[in-house]
Amino acid sequence: MSFTIQNVLIPTSEGYQTVNVQIQNDRILAVTSPCAQGSAPNLEVIGTAIDGTHKLLLPGFVNAHTHSSEMWQRGMIPPVPLELWLAELYEFAPLDPEQAYLSAVGTAIETLMTGGTSVVDHLVLIPGKEIETIAAANRGYREVGIRAFIAPLIQDEVMSAGLPTGGDEVSHGSYDRSTKETLNLVQEAVEQFHRPDEGVEILVAPTGIQLCSDALFEGCIELSDRYNLSRHAHLLETKAQKLLADEKYGCSAVQHLKDIGWLSEKTSLAHCVWLDEHDIKILAETRSTVVHNPLSNLRLGSGIAPILKYRQAGVNVAFGCDGSASNDSQDLLEAVKIGSILHSVTDPDYQHWITPRQSVEMAALGGATGLNRADQFGSLEVGKKADLVMYDLKSLSLLPRTDPIGLLVLGRPVNVVSHAWVNGKQVIADHEICNINVNDLKEKLFDQSEWTPKRKSIAVSETEARYRSVMGLSGNSIGYS
Numbered sequence: 001m002s003f004t005i006q007n008v009l010i011p012t013s014e015g016y017q018t019v020n021v022q023i024q025n026d027r028i029l030a031v032t033s034p035c036a037q038g039s040a041p042n043l044e045v046i047g048t049a050i051d052g053t054h055k056l057l058l059p060g061f062v063n064a065h066t067h068s069s070e071m072w073q074r075g076m077i078p079p080v081p082l083e084l085w086l087a088e089l090y091e092f093a094p095l096d097p098e099q100a101y102l103s104a105v106g107t108a109i110e111t112l113m114t115g116g117t118s119v120v121d122h123l124v125l126i127p128g129k130e131i132e133t134i135a136a137a138n139r140g141y142r143e144v145g146i147r148a149f150i151a152p153l154i155q156d157e158v159m160s161a162g163l164p165t166g167g168d169e170v171s172h173g174s175y176d177r178s179t180k181e182t183l184n185l186v187q188e189a190v191e192q193f194h195r196p197d198e199g200v201e202i203l204v205a206p207t208g209i210q211l212c213s214d215a216l217f218e219g220c221i222e223l224s225d226r227y228n229l230s231r232h233a234h235l236l237e238t239k240a241q242k243l244l245a246d247e248k249y250g251c252s253a254v255q256h257l258k259d260i261g262w263l264s265e266k267t268s269l270a271h272c273v274w275l276d277e278h279d280i281k282i283l284a285e286t287r288s289t290v291v292h293n294p295l296s297n298l299r300l301g302s303g304i305a306p307i308l309k310y311r312q313a314g315v316n317v318a319f320g321c322d323g324s325a326s327n328d329s330q331d332l333l334e335a336v337k338i339g340s341i342l343h344s345v346t347d348p349d350y351q352h353w354i355t356p357r358q359s360v361e362m363a364a365l366g367g368a369t370g371l372n373r374a375d376q377f378g379s380l381e382v383g384k385k386a387d388l389v390m391y392d393l394k395s396l397s398l399l400p401r402t403d404p405i406g407l408l409v410l411g412r413p414v415n416v417v418s419h420a421w422v423n424g425k426q427v428i429a430d431h432e433i434c435n436i437n438v439n440d441l442k443e444k445l446f447d448q449s450e451w452t453p454k455r456k457s458i459a460v461s462e463t464e465a466r467y468r469s470v471m472g473l474s475g476n477s478i479g480y481s
């Protein structure tokens, strides 16, 4: 399979340039060299010709952290902090692998339609149906054709262990699956579903220090080394997690993760809101990646991650939407916009602020780097995978003609992706998803859900008093709604 995109605009260091791009099989074969002003680019057409006139071609972005099955609860959970939000989320989590399939398809489609060609799904596993959950997501991603990094979310401690004790004696039950069994599960997932050449990878992905033992992290490191798997986890998303880390390790969580060997150029860490200067140095030294989820951090009141400090320290940063119940969408362009301009209020020196071109590079190459796959995709370079997105510069939200990337990042782009390819295979044509019947998906999502604006969570009322106490919040827990 080969094709040639003709007369398409691409960014250059000088501005923009109109080129032809040849794709052969799964890779970029050639891009026309600069041509004299006014003359058409001349590169032989191979395979099908695609008209790129009045379109902008960019490398596909990476939705570098999400949880697909949260789609079933989006718009539902009231504005509360992560620890209470999680209690409600898990109480009502979907239990049918068919739902995991549908929400993976929905997540893939929303990611693709907003410039993404890869998704990192920190996938919540249905208890007792763990492999079926992974199989369902795998099927969904393959059908849509997005590049998928499925990161089965694992832990080996019970939910209540995720809150700091504040010095009180608190005892927790034991988790319902042993550390060894959990690691075996990940290994089974790798053997069944890890197929990098086909665009599906399995990651080792303990949820984070708040619910995982060192033994679980170490087992994941061993699997990561043995199978060359990327590593993923949440890190210091909330102040409560920072307090917990101090209690648990007597040092910073980042220092501890470095000491046990978790941090590396294969490691991406979601959120990273509560890190200090010393932690930031460690991330830079170990070449770990921060995945910035600005909308989730705002939605849950987690804080503003010090993204400008990461960038100045040389830490790689990627963008994620986070799950659809803490965002509550998978609009990657929205995450890129908010995740870029939010930080201008954190530093008066505007020379540190993130420019639209830097945002695009973080979203594409930053994402690939965080997966240790920057040699494979993330930029428009000959030899790299053809994970490409074409934006329609005649869409109303990208008009009038100013600076295409400036408007794409700072504007409010609506339905601007006209074409996209993953691994050289077309996934969007003329603004439509190619490989899945979207109307069919919409019908199923509608039929399998119901309006429930007034549900009550028992788990939240059980957790709330302790949360308020350890976080020093005065007043009683009165429930919320």
Ligand SMILES: [Zn+2]
Pocket (backbone or CB within 6 Å): 065, 066, 067, 122, 234, 270, 322, 323
């Ligand atoms: Zn998350």
